[in-house]
Amino acid sequence: EVQLVQSGAEVKKPGESLKISCKGSGYSFTSYWIGWVRQMPGKGLEWMGIIYPGDSETRYSPSFQGQVTISADKSISTAYLQWSSLKASDTAMYYCARHTRSYGLDVWGQGTTVTVSS
Amino acid sequence: DIVMTQTPLSLSVTPGQPASISCKSSQSLLHSDGKTYLYWYLQKPGQSPQLLIYEVSSRFSGVPDRFSGSGSGTDFTLKISRVEAEDVGVYYCMQGIHLWTFGQGTNMEIK
Numbered sequence: 001e002v003q004l005v006q007s008g009a010e011v012k013k014p015g016e017s018l019k020i021s022c023k024g025s026g027y028s029f030t031s032y033w034i035g036w037v038r039q040m041p042g043k044g045l046e047w048m049g050i051i052y053p054g055d056s057e058t059r060y061s062p063s064f065q066g067q068v069t070i071s072a073d074k075s076i077s078t079a080y081l082q083w084s085s086l087k088a089s090d091t092a093m094y095y096c097a098r099h100t101r102s103y104g105l106d107v108w109g110q111g112t113t114v115t116v117s118s
Numbered sequence: 119d120i121v122m123t124q125t126p127l128s129l130s131v132t133p134g135q136p137a138s139i140s141c142k143s144s145q146s147l148l149h150s151d152g153k154t155y156l157y158w159y160l161q162k163p164g165q166s167p168q169l170l171i172y173e174v175s176s177r178f179s180g181v182p183d184r185f186s187g188s189g190s191g192t193d194f195t196l197k198i199s200r201v202e203a204e205d206v207g208v209y210y211c212m213q214g215i216h217l218w219t220f221g222q223g224t225n226m227e228i229k
Contacts, residue, residue, distance in 0.1 A: 035218070037167075044223040045159075045167060045210055061217060062119065095166055102173060104157035104214055108166040 002026040004034075004096050004109035011115045012086050019082035020112045022096030029077035030054040033099035036070060036081045039111075040092045050099050051079055086116045120145050120213050122221035132229045137198040139224045141211035146191045148215075155214030158187055158196045161223075162207040170209075171196065203228050 007021040022034060035050040049060035053072040060070070072079040079096060094112050097105035121144040131137045147154045158171040169178045171187035174194060184199040198205060206228050211221040 044208070045161070045212075045220045047212070047218040047220060050218075059217065061219075097167075101155065101214060102153075103178065104155070104169060104172055104212055104218070105159070105167070106169050106172075106178065108168065111166055 002098070002107050004098065004107055006094075006096055006109040006112045009113040009115070011117070013118055014086055014088055014116055016086050016116075017082070017084050018086055018114065019080050020094060020114065022079045022081075022109050024077045024079070024098070027098075030074050034072065034079040035097050035099040035105055036068075036079075037095040037097060037105070038064075038092045039095065045095075048081070048094075053077075053079065086114075088116050088118075090114060091116050120147075120216050120219050122211055122213055122219050124209075124211060124221035124224050126224060127222060128225040128227070130227050130229050131198075131201045133203055134200050137201050137205075137226060139196045139209050139211075139226075141189075141194045141196070141221050143192045143194075143213050145216070147194075147213050148191060154190060156187075156189065156194050157212045157214065158185075159210045159212065159220075160205070160207050161210065162204075165207075167210065201226075201228065 005023050030053045033050045036048040038046045048064045051058045051070045053074045069082045096109040098107040123142045125140045154174045156174045159167040161167040175187045186197050208223045
């Protein structure tokens, strides 16, 4: 079974750093892009960016360029989304999803809730 | 950036009745490879989004045939022929021709 399993909920203070993860299984992790999607409380979906674990090529939405860093460790089939200095406005649910041109986002993780509060 | 605009933003449908959601893009989604990269997703309450339709009109694996997609260029439509209670949730269109962008979402409730 193709699966993406994300790390657990996080509660952080403004200014702290954070790295959340997304582990793929059941398919060739290095052959598919992995994307990240933000959903702020009560709001819609926002595409953040993608990474190709095979060579770590990344592409970002202009809205998120410079605000987050997407990376991957293909040796453990895991993609990451990280912040160097969190803000309260980063409070949201973050989803990872397998990404192809034909299917868009076809397999989704369960989501990671990030809460940033002083 | 390509802007995706959905209408309506909310709708209430009686079970067994049809439903339709429109999605308009600010640029044509026809790629030079001849394909049109428009997708539809459903996010049921408390769940991760799930893929319904890819490349405008192809149903993803396991998606009931009461869901259908149509359109071309900049105008697209998702139709549900006979709404069921399990179809409640927020529907999103997404473009995939220049990076990727979601529409604002359409919240569908059952009467």
